[in-house]
Amino acid sequence: MCEHDREVAMSAQSGESIDPNFIFGAVMRRWRENDRKIGLRRAADELSMNFSHLAKWERGERPVPSDMIHKLDHVYAADGLLIALHNLMARHDALLAISDSGYLSSGTFEGNLPHREDDDTMERRALLQLLTALGYGSAIPMSALETIFSHAESVIGGHENTNLEEWEESVFEYGFLYVTRPPGSLISSATTDFVEISRLLTISQTPVMRSGLLRISAQLAALLGMEFSDIGEKNASLRSWRLARRAADATEDRELRVWVRVREASYAFWTGRPGSITSRLIDDAVQIGDRTPSASLARALSVKATVSASGGDTEATRTALTDLQRAYERIPDRRRESPLWSFSERRMHWGQAYPSALIGDTTEATKAVERSLALCPADYRADIAELKLIQALSLAHDRDVTTSLDIATAATEGQPLGASRRRILGQIVDALPEKARALPAARDLHVLAASGQSA
Numbered sequence: 133m134c135e136h137d138r139e140v141a142m143s144a145q146s147g148e149s150i151d152p153n154f155i156f157g158a159v160m161r162r163w164r165e166n167d168r169k170i171g172l173r174r175a176a177d178e179l180s181m182n183f184s185h186l187a188k189w190e191r192g193e194r195p196v197p198s199d200m201i202h203k204l205d206h207v208y209a210a211d212g213l214l215i216a217l218h219n220l221m222a223r224h225d226a227l228l229a230i231s232d233s234g235y236l237s238s239g240t241f242e243g244n245l246p247h248r249e250d251d252d253t254m255e256r257r258a259l260l261q262l263l264t265a266l267g268y269g270s271a272i273p274m275s276a277l278e279t280i281f282s283h284a285e286s287v288i289g290g291h292e293n294t295n296l297e298e299w300e301e302s303v304f305e306y307g308f309l310y311v312t313r314p315p316g317s318l319i320s321s322a323t324t325d326f327v328e329i330s331r332l333l334t335i336s337q338t339p340v341m342r343s344g345l346l347r348i349s350a351q352l353a354a355l356l357g358m359e360f361s362d363i364g365e366k367n368a369s370l371r372s373w374r375l376a377r378r379a380a381d382a383t384e385d386r387e388l389r390v391w392v393r394v395r396e397a398s399y400a401f402w403t404g405r406p407g408s409i410t411s412r413l414i415d416d417a418v419q420i421g422d423r424t425p426s427a428s429l430a431r432a433l434s435v436k437a438t439v440s441a442s443g444g445d446t447e448a449t450r451t452a453l454t455d456l457q458r459a460y461e462r463i464p465d466r467r468r469e470s471p472l473w474s475f476s477e478r479r480m481h482w483g484q485a486y487p488s489a490l491i492g493d494t495t496e497a498t499k500a501v502e503r504s505l506a507l508c509p510a511d512y513r514a515d516i517a518e519l520k521l522i523q524a525l526s527l528a529h530d531r532d533v534t535t536s537l538d539i540a541t542a543a544t545e546g547q548p549l550g551a552s553r554r555r556i557l558g559q560i561v562d563a564l565p566e567k568a569r570a571l572p573a574a575r576d577l578h579v580l581a582a583s584g585q586s587a
Contacts, residue, residue, distance in 0.1 A: 154192035156217055161190045163208040178207045211317060216324045296344040299329070303351045307472035310355065311512050315362035315550040318355065326352045343383050350379035350388055351472070354395050361399040362550035369399070386420060390428040391473065393417040397435050401442070402551035410439055425462035427475035433459050434475075434483035441490035449487050456483055471512075478507035482519065489526040490559070497526040514550065517543040521556040528563035536560065537573040544580055557581040 164175050172190070176183035179200070188194045196204065196218070205214040302325065309318055329349045333342065357372035373396045380392040397413035417432045437452035460480045485500035501523045508516055520543035527536035540560050549557065558581040561574055568574055 153195050156196060156214075157190040157192035159210075159217060160196075160204065160208060160214065163210045163214070164190075167209050168207075175207060179203060211313075213320045216320050296341070296348070299325075299344075299348045303348060303355075303472075304470055306352075306355055307470040310358065311471045311514055314548050316359055319359050319363075322352055322355050322359065326356065343385075346379050346383045347385060347388060350376050350383065350392055353379060354392050355472070357396065358399060361403050364551075366403065369403070373399075386422075386424075387426060387428060390417045390421040390426065390432070393420070394428050394432045394435060397432070399551060401435065401439060402555045404555070407439060407443065410435070414439070425459060425464055427463055427473065430456060430459040430463060430475040430480070430483075434479075437483065437487040438490070441487035444491075446491045449491050453484060453487060456480075476507070478504050481507070482515075482522075485519070485522050485526075486556075489522050489529065492529045494526045494530045497522065501526070513547065514553070517547065518553055518556065521553055521560065525556060525560045525563060528560050531565065533564060533568045533571075536564070537568075537571065537577070540577055541573055544577070549580065554581050 164170060164172070168175070172187055173183045176186045179186065185194070189196050198218070201215055201218045204210075205212060208214060306318060306322065326349065329345055329352065333345050333349065353372050353376035357369050357376055360366075360369035360372055373392075376392045376396070377389075380389045383389075393413045394417045397410050397417065400410040400413060401407075414432050414436050417428065421429050421432070423429065433452055433456040437449050437456055440448035440452055457480075460475065463475065481500045481504035485497050485504060488494075488497035488500060501519050505516065505519050508519065510516075520539055524536045524540040524543065527539065540557065544553070544557065557577055561569060561578045561581065564574055569578070
């Protein structure tokens with residue numbers, strides 16, 4: 133890492149205030165060198181510009197023109213991070229200009245309203261730190277995340293022209309992106325949206341608008357909980373889940389309250405939190421839902437079957453699977469399928485396959501995996517890999533060591549692993565006969581389950 137980049141990375145972790153152009157240039161350089169792995173001249177050629185001008189952008193000596201941001205993000209393969217960072221910087225500059233003029237965006241004189249300049253500055257700086265750390269692939273700056281979440285907690289208790297339908301569409305889209313993108317890749321954009329929703333909550337007046345914004349906040353916080361769990365950021369994930377529950381409870385939307393707790397229970401299991409926590413979350417979800425048929429109730433029973441199977445309770449597992457089948461058949465509104473919200477037929481078969489594999493019912497597990505795979509879209513690569521791992525787990529219980537290891541190895545090649553696949557991978561190794569665990573392929577899978585990074 134060069135001295136320029138080292139200075140930026142240290143500043144991002146320490147919370148020191150630095151020139152946003154300096155940050156933006158350093159993040160640009162990081163993505164060009166580490167992800168695209170191309171030189172400055174080649175990048176300049178692809179951007180159709182003089183390389184010396186590009187170098188000044190990367191050194192932070194000149195601001196990047198707005199009309200170049202999308203092209204830069206594409207050429208640097210930044211997956212939207214440069215766009216998100218630039219949008220945040222633009223908001224930063226606009227708020228500073230408003231502050232200097234003495235007026236707020238509504239045209240109201242600032243002296244008539246509570247002064248929030250320090251809070252806004254801290255929040256903007258925190259998000260810059262978070263995005264910069266993500267851009268460098270360094271550790272999540274917990275102080276920055278604390279600032280963002282603390283601000284959100286202060287407003288959970290839109291602007292009145294806010295289009296809630298657009299925000300709902302964004303969350304809906306995140307559901308598809310979550311199952312098609314690598315673990316952790318949505319954190320920067322979801323956090324940016326989360327901060328904006330928090331800002332809108334501070335100025336929202338009508339109950340309908342506030343309730344809608346709280347719904348969005350709860351879903352975004354849950355998404356961040358899932359993403360932080362997938363990349364092993366335990367503290368950040370726990371804070372995200374707590375905030376998701378608070379926001380959901382503030383809406384008094386029973387379905388949302390159940391959904392958040394069931395999602396948290398799933399990831400509590402995947403990340404190895406105590407079984408009592410997972411069970412309590414499931415019990416709370418069922419109680420809040422009053423056993424009313426819904427997609428979330430079906431998902432809750434799926435998690436319950438998984439927890440029972442993981443604990444070796446075959447009778448409780450079979451009972452939960454029977455309840456799951458009945459709950460699925462009674463879901464009243466299938467709506468349009470969303471990987472985050474709905475409980476599809478594909479997911480139903482997954483819910484049968486995994487617990488069955490854990491209790492050694494290989495016949496049922498194999499059938500359920502095949503049914504689920506037949507319904508799985510080709511671009512749901514993570515879900516397909518997960519189903520393949522369940523198949524490998526079933527074969528491991530059936531003592532078919534060679535086929536199990538072959539399938540597990542193929543399912544993990546070329547992609548980082550989220551929390552669920554890490555857990556299943558570890559269970560595959562544990563299910564192997566003791567002598568088989570010494571095989572090179574088994575040792576490789578054991579290391580992979582611990583690290584989550586494929587070779």
